[in-house]
Amino acid sequence: MFDLFSSLSVRNKEVANSYLQTLLKIQERELFTGVLHVQNGEKSQAVMFFREGVLFAFYTLVGRQWLSVSRQDWNHELTQTEGNVRVLALPVEGLRIFRLFLELERNEEHTFISINADKIPAKIADWEQSDSPSLVHVRQGETQAFFVILGGPSLPLESLLIGSERFQSGSAVLTQIKSWGNRACYVTRLPTNLESVGGNEYVLRVAFSSLAQRTLERYQELAGRFLVTHLNDAINYLNEQNRQSMYFLGTNVNHREFFMDSEQAGRVYKILLEKMYEEMSLVVGSEIAGRIFEDALASTSPRLRRQLETYVLAGIPFPIKLEVKP
Amino acid sequence: MNRRAMMRAKGLHWFRFALAVASVVVFAYAVIYIATPFSDFLNNFLSNFFTVFAALLSAVAATLVWWRYEKGEPPRRIWQWFMTALWLWTIAELIWAYQNMTLEEVPTGWPDVFWVFAYILFGAALYRQFILLYHPDPASARRRLFYALLLFAAFTALSAFFFSFITGQPLGLDTLVNAFYPVGDFGIGLAGLWLARRFRNGALAYAWIGLFVFCISDLLYTWLDLSGAYSWSLSHGNSLSAIADITYLIAYLIVALGCFTQWLILNYGPIFKKEPHEP
Numbered sequence: 022m023f024d025l026f027s028s029l030s031v032r033n034k035e036v037a038n039s040y041l042q043t044l045l046k047i048q049e050r051e052l053f054t055g056v057l058h059v060q061n062g063e064k065s066q067a068v069m070f071f072r073e074g075v076l077f078a079f080y081t082l083v084g085r086q087w088l089s090v091s092r093q094d095w096n097h098e099l100t101q102t103e104g105n106v107r108v109l110a111l112p113v114e115g116l117r118i119f120r121l122f123l124e125l126e127r128n129e130e131h132t133f134i135s136i137n138a139d140k141i142p143a144k145i146a147d148w149e150q151s152d153s154p155s156l157v158h159v160r161q162g163e164t165q166a167f168f169v170i171l172g173g174p175s176l177p178l179e180s181l182l183i184g185s186e187r188f189q190s191g192s193a194v195l196t197q198i199k200s201w202g203n204r205a206c207y208v209t210r211l212p213t214n215l216e217s218v219g220g221n222e223y224v225l226r227v228a229f230s231s232l233a234q235r236t237l238e239r240y241q242e243l244a245g246r247f248l249v250t251h252l253n254d255a256i257n258y259l260n261e262q263n264r265q266s267m268y269f270l271g272t273n274v275n276h277r278e279f280f281m282d283s284e285q286a287g288r289v290y291k292i293l294l295e296k297m298y299e300e301m302s303l304v305v306g307s308e309i310a311g312r313i314f315e316d317a318l319a320s321t322s323p324r325l326r327r328q329l330e331t332y333v334l335a336g337i338p339f340p341i342k343l344e345v346k347p
Numbered sequence: 348m349n350r351r352a353m354m355r356a357k358g359l360h361w362f363r364f365a366l367a368v369a370s371v372v373v374f375a376y377a378v379i380y381i382a383t384p385f386s387d388f389l390n391n392f393l394s395n396f397f398t399v400f401a402a403l404l405s406a407v408a409a410t411l412v413w414w415r416y417e418k419g420e421p422p423r424r425i426w427q428w429f430m431t432a433l434w435l436w437t438i439a440e441l442i443w444a445y446q447n448m449t450l451e452e453v454p455t456g457w458p459d460v461f462w463v464f465a466y467i468l469f470g471a472a473l474y475r476q477f478i479l480l481y482h483p484d485p486a487s488a489r490r491r492l493f494y495a496l497l498l499f500a501a502f503t504a505l506s507a508f509f510f511s512f513i514t515g516q517p518l519g520l521d522t523l524v525n526a527f528y529p530v531g532d533f534g535i536g537l538a539g540l541w542l543a544r545r546f547r548n549g550a551l552a553y554a555w556i557g558l559f560v561f562c563i564s565d566l567l568y569t570w571l572d573l574s575g576a577y578s579w580s581l582s583h584g585n586s587l588s589a590i591a592d593i594t595y596l597i598a599y600l601i602v603a604l605g606c607f608t609q610w611l612i613l614n615y616g617p618i619f620k621k622e623p624h625e626p
Contacts, residue, residue, distance in 0.1 A: 243479060244551065245422045247415060251616035254351060303617035306549030309480070 041103055048108075049074040055111040056119060061104030068123060070116055072279060080123060087123045089218065089281075113266065113277045114190050115181045117223065118167045122156055124217040132210040138201035141208065145170070145195065149178060154215045159198065161206040166194055169223065171215070173322060177227060221283045225332055228325035229290045230274045235317035236297060237272040243313075244304050246271070252300045259296055265289060287332030298339045311339055351616060358615030365607050369600040372397055376596050380589055394592070395444035401599035402440040406433040408606035409554075415613045425475045429554065432468035433602070435461040455521045463524065466531040469558065473538045476555075480545065495534075502530045510573065528569045536562030550612045557598075557605030564598035567591055 041059065048057065052074040060066045068087065070078035079090040079098060090098050111119060136144065141159060148155060148170050157168040169179040180194035189197055198206070215224055241249045253269040260267045266277040280286035294314070301310035318326060318334075376397040383390045409430040416423035439461035446453045478488055506526035511518040539558040546552035568591045571577040580587035611618055 242421055245416050245420050245613070247613045248616075254616070258349070258351060300617070302548060303620050304550045304612065306546040306552060308547065309545060309549065 041106065042099070044106065044108075045069075045076065045099070048076075053108075053110065054113065054116070056109050056116065058107040058109070059102050059104050060107075061102075065102070065104070067098065067102050070120070070279075072113060072116070077279065078120070078281065109183075111181075111183075112188055112190065113279055114179070115167075115183070115188060116279055117219070117226075118169055118179060118181045120219040121169055121213070121215070121217075121223060122158070122167065122211075124219045125156060125211055125213055131212070132208075134208050134210075135205055136208060137203040138198050138206050139203060141198050141206060142195045144208065145178070148172075148210065149176075150174070154213055156211045156213055158209045158211070159206050160208075161198075161201060161204055166198060168194075171224070171227065171324075173324065176322060176325075177231075218282050221328070222280050222286050224325065225283045225286050225290070225328045226276060226280070228321065228328045229286070229293075229333065230276055231321050231325055232314075232317050232329060233269070233274045233293070233297070234272055235320055236301075236313055237269070239313045239316060240301055240305070241272055243309070244301075248304050252297065255300045256293060256296055259293070263289070263292075267293075283328075283332045290329075290333045291337060294333065294337060295339070307339070314339075354615040355618050355620070358611045358618035361611055361615075362608060362618060365604060369604055372401060372600060373593065373597055377589075377593055380592060381586075391448060395447055398592075398596055398599070399437065399440045399444050401596050401603065402433070402437040405557075405599050405603035405606060406430065406437045408603045408610060409433045411610040412554075412606055412613065415610060421475075421479050425472050425479065428468045428472035428475065429606075432465040432472065433606075435465035435468065439465070455524050459524050463527060463531075466527075466535060469535050470538075473535065473542065476542055480542075499530060499534055502534075503527050506530055514573075525569070525573060529566055529573075532562040532566040532569065536566070550609055550617060553605035553608050554602070555605075557602035560601045561598040564591075564594040568595050 044057070047053075048071050053071045054073055055071055057069040057071065058066070059069075066082040068080045069076055070080075076095070079092075079095050080087045081090055081098065082088075138161060145157065145168060148157065149172070152172050154172040155170050157170060159166040159168070164182065164184045166180060166182045171177070180190060180192075182189040182194040182197055213220060215221070237249055237252070240252065249271060253271070256267075256269045266279075268275040268277070278286075278289070280289070298307075298310050298314065301313065305313070318329070321329070376394060378384065379390055379393045379397070385393070409426060413423060413426035413430045416426060439458040442461070443453055443458040446456075446458070474492060477483075483491070503523070503526050506529060507518060507523045510516070510526050511522050514522075516522055536559050539555040539562065543552040543555040543559060546555065568577070571580070571587060571591050577588050577591060580589075580591075608618075
């Protein structure tokens with residue numbers, strides 16, 4: 022059985038419930054982003070997700086599975102929670118990866134191997150080629166790395182490295198691991214269908230980023246960089262107004278928002294796509310703006326397309342041909 | 348007011364300024380043409396000056412757009428052809444104006460070289476825009492281009508025979524050049540209209556709308572000229588020639604405004620759109 026928290030080397034502290042409440046206030050004051058894990062022996066475990074000091078997600082372990090606690094029950098759960106506390110600061114990207122690991126059923130099949138660090142990139146590349154998605158955890162001494170593999174060509178690999186004092190994410194993680202040379206690492210691969218709440222949201226986010234990026238690339242080809250910058254300004258202004266941590270820069274989407282589920286994410290993405298369509302229509306006309314979206318959607322992998330069609334594109338108020346109706 | 352709204356207000360300000368300049372030019376030209384308030388020489392000089400000035404404005408506006416795109420950006424190549432074609436028209440207008448002032452009748456010659464070559468460059472700009480929009484496979488694009496050129500040559504030849512037949516003039520370079528203009532206007536105008544419709548409601552349509560309007564006005568001018576109605580109207584003080592010449596000037600100004608608006612949009616964003624909270 023893979024246990025995410027037992028493998029984490031973070032500071033532990035036994036606390037009573039009253040101190041836990043104080044600890045929560047401290048996190049709020051310090052604008053803490055990361056997770057707080059509370060374990061009361063074998064009896065109970067809870068994980069709280071914070072972003073800039075705000076508690077926004079709460080999970081408890083029920084049996085062998087982590088379940089999200091609904092917001093109205095947080096107060097009740099918090100008065101019950103006490104035990105051994107681990108505090109782990111993480112970037113938002115790390116929180117998202119962490120949630121995927123958390124939501125995995127703990128009794129799922131997994132592969133555990135011990136290999137040299139410099140062989141890991143090739144191993145990850147092998148797993149990327151297979152069609153089945155998986156989560157990969159790498160441990161080398163005090164340092165750990167997490168990978169989310171969507172499975173299938175040209176789908177992005179998301180990664181996070183937690184060292185004793187710093188994080189790393191993106192392609193730098195594999196480079197870092199390779200630099201460890203022939204040091205032995207413990208690698209756990211956890212197959213998943215990514216159909217949990219977090220998994221669904223994760224795939225939708227990748228799908229939206231991919232659609233937005235392809236759309237912006239084509240728009241840039243037709244209208245030029247300056248007009249893409251104007252579109253970015255419009256989207257970023259909207260995101261700022263709605264307090265969404267998403268930033269469009271050129272043809273790239275820097276997505277630092279954490280959505281609780283696909284429905285919530287879908288609503289936001291729909292607004293953003295509508296805004297993109299509106300801005301592009303002013304420059305290239307509505308017909309070509311619609312075609313840009315259609316072409317971008319057609320070049321997106323079928324799996325991502327299905328996710329977009331289910332949560333974002335259904336009922337979108339501009340002409341775009343859908344293959345699958347929900 | 349947020350930054351975007353301020354940018355848009357600035358862009359709109361410049362658009363209104365350009366519209367005012369264009370209106371003043373049209374008004375002044377119309378007054379000089381119809382009321383002929385000065386001596387013959389000065390009237391002729393000023394009306395020629397305004398036509399060259401309008402052509403120059405369109406070329407400068409197109410150059411601004413071309414300049415705004417960075418090297419390697421696909422629209423820059425379209426604007427490179429478009430801009431060069433407008434500069435050639437400006438040179439043609441300048442030579443024609445000089446000859447108009449110094450000769451009794453302007454013969455087919457240097458201005459036509461620039462005018463005709465400009466049509467080829469407009470064709471190149473239209474072709475590049477088509478390629479950029481539809482990404483056809485290269486063989487199919489070349490085939491379409493070949494058929495379009497073939498059709499164009501056939502229509503020009505047919506028109507030349509037709510003009511030669513109805514005017515009784517021998518079939519020579521003069522007739523061929525005169526036949527080329529209506530076919531060129533028709534071809535370029537239709538292609539411009541087709542592109543403007545693809546970009547409908549979009550800022551990228553403005554320059555193509557301008558080109559379409561210009562071709563229609565030039566078609567009108569050519570028709571009046573070839574039918575003899577233009578010279579008859581001039582000698583009889585009829586308003587037909589005035590309509591043709593004023594429309595011709597307006598067409599240049601529409602091209603200039605179309606290009607200038609695209610430049611404004613590149614600088615200030617879509618200027619004709621209000622944010623939901625703006626008054």
